[in-house]
Amino acid sequence: MSLGLLKCVSCFIYYRVWYAKNNGIPVILFPKAKDEPKGLSPSDLVDTLRKFEVDFVLLAGYLKLIPVELIRAYERSIFNIHPSLLPAFGGKGYYGIKVHKAVIASGARFSGPTIHFVDEHYDTGRILAQRVVPVLANDTAEVLAARVLNEEHQLYVEVVEALCEDRVIWREDGVPLIQSRENPNEFH
Ligand SMILES: Nc1nc2c(c(=O)[nH]1)N[C@@H](CN(C=O)c1ccc(C(=O)N[C@@H](CCC(=O)O)C(=O)O)cc1)CN2
Numbered sequence: 001m002s003l004g005l006l007k008c009v010s011c012f013i014y015y016r017v018w019y020a021k022n023n024g025i026p027v028i029l030f031p032k033a034k035d036e037p038k039g040l041s042p043s044d045l046v047d048t049l050r051k052f053e054v055d056f057v058l059l060a061g062y063l064k065l066i067p068v069e070l071i072r073a074y075e076r077s078i079f080n081i082h083p084s085l086l087p088a089f090g091g092k093g094y095y096g097i098k099v100h101k102a103v104i105a106s107g108a109r110f111s112g113p114t115i116h117f118v119d120e121h122y123d124t125g126r127i128l129a130q131r132v133v134p135v136l137a138n139d140t141a142e143v144l145a146a147r148v149l150n151e152e153h154q155l156y157v158e159v160v161e162a163l164c165e166d167r168v169i170w171r172e173d174g175v176p177l178i179q180s181r182e183n184p185n186e187f188h
């Protein structure tokens, strides 16, 4: 089983690239843009992922739209983690601290991370897993973000374990479920 991680290009990217290269993890830059001549085109990215025998693509803080070429090549195999309970507070413009500011401004009493399959649009793919955290009356966006992020880090591990153990199944109405490791007759 091989996983590919797409990470947003941020000020921390250099540490992440350094860490990967110093731990035998291949690093490729995507997308191809005028200011990133070393980047890959969508079709080159697909070819490269195939070359590295990547089975699943995990997005984490990736802030660009994944092109349809990759969606088609990795059907039901690209995942994203979003820091709200989708379908609420998702879509274009909803990323990072903006999500938590919107949650607090709405008066919502609960929030939490969602892991979903990636389709052609932002945050509209099938929901696979969620966790719920309280939104407290005196929460700032930063405090809520930290509470949600703590759950994100645990939830993604659970989902990757389920993927590696072939415990993701599709209900007949098209809803994906995770089969319990302890009791195969239970799903969530
Ligand atoms: N095809 C898909 N691509 C991506 C998805 C997806 O579901 N389908 N998820 C996003 C991640 N995401 C929320 O989880 C998200 C990221 C970014 C945006 C957004 O509005 N981006 C801005 C540009 C921001 C920037 O470049 O600084 C924009 O498009 O105007 C919304 C949601 C990853 N890709």
Ligand SMILES: NCC(=O)N[C@@H]1O[C@H](COP(=O)([O-])[O-])[C@@H](O)[C@H]1O
Residues within 6 Å of the ligand: 060, 061, 062, 081, 082, 083, 094, 095, 096, 097, 099, 149, 152
């Ligand atoms: N809509 C996408 C989005 O908002 N993703 C969010 O960006 C953060 C990345 O944190 P990090 O850069 O510290 O890993 C995470 O909270 C993730 O849910």
